[in-house]
Amino acid sequence: MHFSFLTIAALAAAASALTSVDHVLHEKRDRLPPGWQYDEKMQGSEVLPMKIALTQSNLDNADEFLMDVSHPDSPNFGKHWTHEQIANKFAPSSESVNTVKEWLASSGIAPERISRSQSLGWLKFDATVAEAESLLKTEYHLYKHETGKPHVACSSYNIPKHVMPHVDFITPTVHFDVKIPQAVAKPVEKRAPSTTAAAGHPVATKAALGIGAPSSGSLPKKGAQINIQGLIDELKNCNKFITPNCLRALYLFPPGFTANPKNSYGIVEYTPQAYLQGDLDLFFANFSKNQVQRTPTLASIDGGFPQTTNQGFQFNGESDLDLEYAMTLINPQKTTLYQVGDQLQGASFNDFLDALDGSYCAGDDPVQDAIYPNPYGTEAEGAYLGPKNCGGFAATKVISTSYGYNEADLTAAYERRQCMEYMKLGLAGTSFLFSSGDSGVAGNRGVCIDPATKEYNDGSSGIFNPGFPSGCPYITSVGATQIVPGASVTQPEKACETVIFSGGGFSNVFPLPSYQSAAVKSWFTNHPPPYGADRFNNSQQTRGFPDISANGANYVVAVTGQFALVYGTSASSPVFGAILTLINEARFAAGKGSVGFVNPTLYANPGALNDITQGTNPGCGTSGFDAVSGWDPVTGLGTPNFPKLLGKFLSLP
Numbered sequence: 001m002h003f004s005f006l007t008i009a010a011l012a013a014a015a016s017a018l019t020s021v022d023h024v025l026h027e028k029r030d031r032l033p034p035g036w037q038y039d040e041k042m043q044g045s046e047v048l049p050m051k052i053a054l055t056q057s058n059l060d061n062a063d064e065f066l067m068d069v070s071h072p073d074s075p076n077f078g079k080h081w082t083h084e085q086i087a088n089k090f091a092p093s094s095e096s097v098n099t100v101k102e103w104l105a106s107s108g109i110a111p112e113r114i115s116r117s118q119s120l121g122w123l124k125f126d127a128t129v130a131e132a133e134s135l136l137k138t139e140y141h142l143y144k145h146e147t148g149k150p151h152v153a154c155s156s157y158n159i160p161k162h163v164m165p166h167v168d169f170i171t172p173t174v175h176f177d178v179k180i181p182q183a184v185a186k187p188v189e190k191r192a193p194s195t196t197a198a199a200g201h202p203v204a205t206k207a208a209l210g211i212g213a214p215s216s217g218s219l220p221k222k223g224a225q226i227n228i229q230g231l232i233d234e235l236k237n238c239n240k241f242i243t244p245n246c247l248r249a250l251y252l253f254p255p256g257f258t259a260n261p262k263n264s265y266g267i268v269e270y271t272p273q274a275y276l277q278g279d280l281d282l283f284f285a286n287f288s289k290n291q292v293q294r295t296p297t298l299a300s301i302d303g304g305f306p307q308t309t310n311q312g313f314q315f316n317g318e319s320d321l322d323l324e325y326a327m328t329l330i331n332p333q334k335t336t337l338y339q340v341g342d343q344l345q346g347a348s349f350n351d352f353l354d355a356l357d358g359s360y361c362a363g364d365d366p367v368q369d370a371i372y373p374n375p376y377g378t379e380a381e382g383a384y385l386g387p388k389n390c391g392g393f394a395a396t397k398v399i400s401t402s403y404g405y406n407e408a409d410l411t412a413a414y415e416r417r418q419c420m421e422y423m424k425l426g427l428a429g430t431s432f433l434f435s436s437g438d439s440g441v442a443g444n445r446g447v448c449i450d451p452a453t454k455e456y457n458d459g460s461s462g463i464f465n466p467g468f469p470s471g472c473p474y475i476t477s478v479g480a481t482q483i484v485p486g487a488s489v490t491q492p493e494k495a496c497e498t499v500i501f502s503g504g505g506f507s508n509v510f511p512l513p514s515y516q517s518a519a520v521k522s523w524f525t526n527h528p529p530p531y532g533a534d535r536f537n538n539s540q541q542t543r544g545f546p547d548i549s550a551n552g553a554n555y556v557v558a559v560t561g562q563f564a565l566v567y568g569t570s571a572s573s574p575v576f577g578a579i580l581t582l583i584n585e586a587r588f589a590a591g592k593g594s595v596g597f598v599n600p601t602l603y604a605n606p607g608a609l610n611d612i613t614q615g616t617n618p619g620c621g622t623s624g625f626d627a628v629s630g631w632d633p634v635t636g637l638g639t640p641n642f643p644k645l646l647g648k649f650l651s652l653p
Contacts, residue, residue, distance in 0.1 A: 023137050023158035026167070027413070029174035035146045042140040042152060044130035052100060052123045053168035054092035062423050063514065065089070066474065069427060070597040071515070072604050078593045078653050080429035087359050090424065091120045096166035103163045107135045119359035136170070169413055211403045212270030212346050214314035217444025218404045218437065219273075220321055221499050222313045223565030228286060228556060238489040241565070242555045244287050244328045249489045250551060251610075253579055253642035259333045260588040265581040266336040266396035267296070267322045267574060270347055270403060274306040274339070275319035276560065283324040283558040288331055296323055296337035299393055301355040302347055302372045303384025304339030313559050321557045321566050322402055322574045329578035333585065336396050343382030345370050349401070349469070351388075353421050358391025360421055395425055397584050397594040400433045400577035402570035404503075406443035407468040408456075412509045419472035419510065426597035432475040433577050435569035436546040437467040437503025441536070441633075442619030451534065461621040464505050464536040470545040471507030473516070476599055477545040478573040479504055479635050480552025481612055495615025495627040495634045498553045499567040502546065502617045504625060504633035506536055510543040515600040519631035520544045527628045535622070547599055549612065549635040550575045579640050583649050595649050602637055606630070608644035609637045 032038075058065075068076050081089075097116070100123060105111060114125045129140050136157035143151045157173045211218070226241070238246035248254065269275075277295065284291040298306070306319070327335045340355075341347025350369045354361040377383035407415065422432050439446045443465030447456040451463055470477035480496035483489065496502050512520055524540050532538060550572040557566040584594045595601070602609065612635040617624040627634040 022160050022162075024161045024164060026157055026159050026164060027169060027174045028156040029153070032143070036143050036151070037146075039142045039144045039150070042129045042142055044128060044133070046129045046152075047126050048129060048132050048140070048152065048172060050125050050127050050132060051171045053170070054096050054100065054121055054123065055166050055168055056090045056121065056420070057093040057096070058089050059420060062090075062420060063473075066423055066426055066597060067514065067600060071600040072648070072652055075653075078429075078596065080593065080596055081427045083357070083428060086424050086427055090420075092166075097123070099163055099166045103160055104135075107131075109135070119361065121359065136173070138173075168417065211348060211405070212273045212341065214272070216403065217439070217446075218402070218435070218570070219314065219318050220402070220566050220568035220570035221438065222317060222559075223499060223554070223567060225562050225564045226556065228563050235489050239483040239485055239487055240554055242483075242551055242553070242571075244325065246489055247325075247329065247551060247575055250483075250493070251579060251640045251642050253582055253640075256330045256333055256582060256585070258585055258589065260585055262588045263333055263581065263584050263594075264336060264396035264398070265326065265330055265333065265577060266299075266338055266399040267326050267577075268338045268340065268352055268399060268401045268403075269304075269319045269322065271304050271339065271341040271343055272307055272310055272315055272346070273318045274308070274316060275323050275337075276306075276308065276311065276316050278561060279316065279320045279558040280324060280327070282561065282563075283320075284328070287324075288328040291327060291331055294327065296327065296335045299336055299338045299355075301338060301340045301389050301393065302351055302370060303342035303374070303386065304347070306337075306339060307343050307382075309343065309382075311560055313564070317557070317559050317566060318402060318570055320559050321555060321568075321571055322400070324557060325555070325571065326400070326574045326578055329575065330581045330585075333581060338393070338399075341370055342372075342374055342384035344377045345372075345374050345383070349403075350418060353418065353425075355389040355391065355393040356395045356425065357421065361388065361390035395428065395430045397429065398431045398433070398577045398580045400574045402435045402568070402573050404434055404437055404444070404470060405468045406447070407466045407471050407507060407509060408443070408449060410468060415468055415472070415509055419469065419474055422469065422472055423474040426474055429594045429596040431577075431580050431595060431598055433478055433573045433580075434469050434475050435503075435573040436470045436477045436479045438480070438500035438552075438568050438570075439503060440501035440617035440619035441465070441505050441622065441624040443467065446619065448620035459620060463534070464620055466505040466507055466536075467503050467545070468509075470503065471510050471543050473510055473513035473543045473599075474597065476547050476576075476597075476602075477636070478569060478576050479546035479549035479617075480569045480572045481549045481615075481635055481639055482551060482553035484614070492610065492614070493551065493612055493639060495549075495612060495617060496552045496567075497615050500552065500569070501619065501624065502549060502552070502615075502634050503569060504546055504617050504636075505544070506538070506633065507543040507545070508537050512541050512543055513599075515603045516544065516547075516631075519603055519606075519637070523628070523631055523633075526630070527626065527632065529625055531622065535620070544631070544633050546633075546636040548576060548602060548609065548637055549639050550579075551639075576640060579642055579645070582642070583646055586646060586650060590650060592650075592653065601648065601652070603631075605644075605648050606637050608641055608648050609639060610641050611638040
């Protein structure tokens with residue numbers, strides 16, 4: 001059989017077209033992040049270290065697995081999984097591994113060039129720029145940061161349609177994996193968006209790494225300095241000054257009195273945030289005398305330590321608040337301090353999760369997460385030069401984090417991956433709590449999303465800006481309440497409207513979980529908000545938050561040697577964590593296990609909570625949402641009623 005030159009050329013063109021059509025867009029970057037500029041086209045002979053994140057298996061059944069051990073009606077409640085069971089259940093399937101390897105082989109990447117990570121979730125190989133461009137139908141360029149740091153990236157990349165279900169993401173591609181040390185990074189108030197996430201909004205990169213920075217919008221807010229004379233053990237002033245005994249009176253829980261070795265409570269802090277021992281001792285001397293000179297149990301992750309070089313409320317307020325109340329409320333039970341990141345680079349939530357689960361470590365996004373050993377400085381400068389902590393740290397039974405992002409700060413893929421890790425740790429029996437934010441329906445720093453540009457604005461208008469991880473359905477989001485001015489500690493609270501507003505709203509990334517469905521749909525039916533889809537995700541198909549609330553106003557806190565009033569959901573989360581720890585203490589005493597993921601039990605038993613029906617959470621030029629009967633996106637289901645919650649959890653297996 002003979003073919004003319006034109007016939008052969010036509011067939012070749014058709015084959016090329018077929019290959020092009022077969023490839024579909026996988027990820028795209030809309031514009032450069034702040035401080036970066038194009039430098040030059042990469043030479044085809046340069047070598048890139050390629051990594052392909054394989055899709056995990058059984059993720060479509062993850063919710064079912066978690067509900068099986070977490071729902072109060074399940075016969076398997078409390079039968080938490082081992083970490084080995086979890087790793088095996090979610091490892092990428094052989095079909096995913098083979099499909100991706102076959103694609104690579106057909107593209108000229110020989111099998112002997114490919115290795116698989118110890119976690120089983122990644123395929124790794126070196127490729128020339130020319131090979132990578134052909135493989136991903138893209139072009140690679142060199143970019144430079146204003147500090148001089150170079151980086152290789154592309155603006156988008158494509159993979160075959162049949163391969164897409166088996167790949168989470170590929171690096172290096174659209175992400176920027178050069179970390180700019182905190183010592184030289186320029187603060188950015190208005191972040192120029194760079195990648196598309198959260199319902200299609202362009203968002204900024206590197207947001208995750210600055211979570212502990214003094215400029216972070218999720219830190220608590222400081223009020224007036226005070227003289228505490230006359231406040232000690234006094235309940236009559238709780239509407240002005242919150243102390244540990246005020247919280248015990250509000251939520252009807254006793255002081256701790258036992259310390260079961262099976263029980264544990266962890267507080268997470270991100271360097272440079274750090275406590276001062278003198279502040280703890282000042283607080284304990286007035287509110288928990290037998291804890292003077294007591295320190296939390298330090299779990300140092302990636303060089304984390306309670307630094308004392310930088311002091312002041314913006315460096316010590318968060319940690320002092322968290323630890324003074326957590327340690328006091330669960331005493332004599334010990335508190336673990338997870339201090340994450342070195343003084344020069346800091347850390348992200350993923351860096352913390354890496355230390356709990358080594359299999360998660362290889363999948364970090366270098367755009368958002370820290371690089372260790374730290375390549376940016378010396379030990380004398382505060383850089384951690386040791387190996388990155390991948391596994392080796394145990395998760396406590398309850399973990400409270402008083403930090404958070406705007407959902408639009410990060411890519412949706414990044415958020416989904418992290419959310420699934422919280423699901424896995426919930427399967428293992430850990431309760432993960434996060435503060436819901438302090439800016440109402442707006443995001444950290446009070447910013448909202450401009451409907452035209454999709455960039456952050458000044459918060460006076462625009463689209464509501466939900467928080468993360470509060471939007472993740474596998475954590476417990478904690479909002480804030482306050483005692484009504486002039487009211488007593490025994491009267492109903494209201495949504496916090498003093499200095500801060502309880503963060504709340506609806507995710508643009510995560511679907512409505514089954515345990516929350518009835519509560520959210522009831523809210524839309526009985527209390528329809530006066531806003532449309534131009535303001536928030538009103539589809540009734542996405543996750544709402546917060547789940548629960550606790551007091552977040554007028555906390556008496558010792559900071560840098562003086563007492564001051566402090567405000568924020570940063571206070572609410574560790575308080576609810578302490579209450580869950582006391583419940584776990586009782587369950588362990590009864591021969592049972594930890595409560596684990598608590599949301600299904602909370603939503604199935606709203607009567608075990610104090611419903612909050614007063615107050616709003618304004619933002620974006622609106623009054624926000626209203627606190628109403630039942631669940632609402634201001635205070636969730638309400639505040640804890642310890643005797644009722646204790647009775648319910650003790651009745652479960």
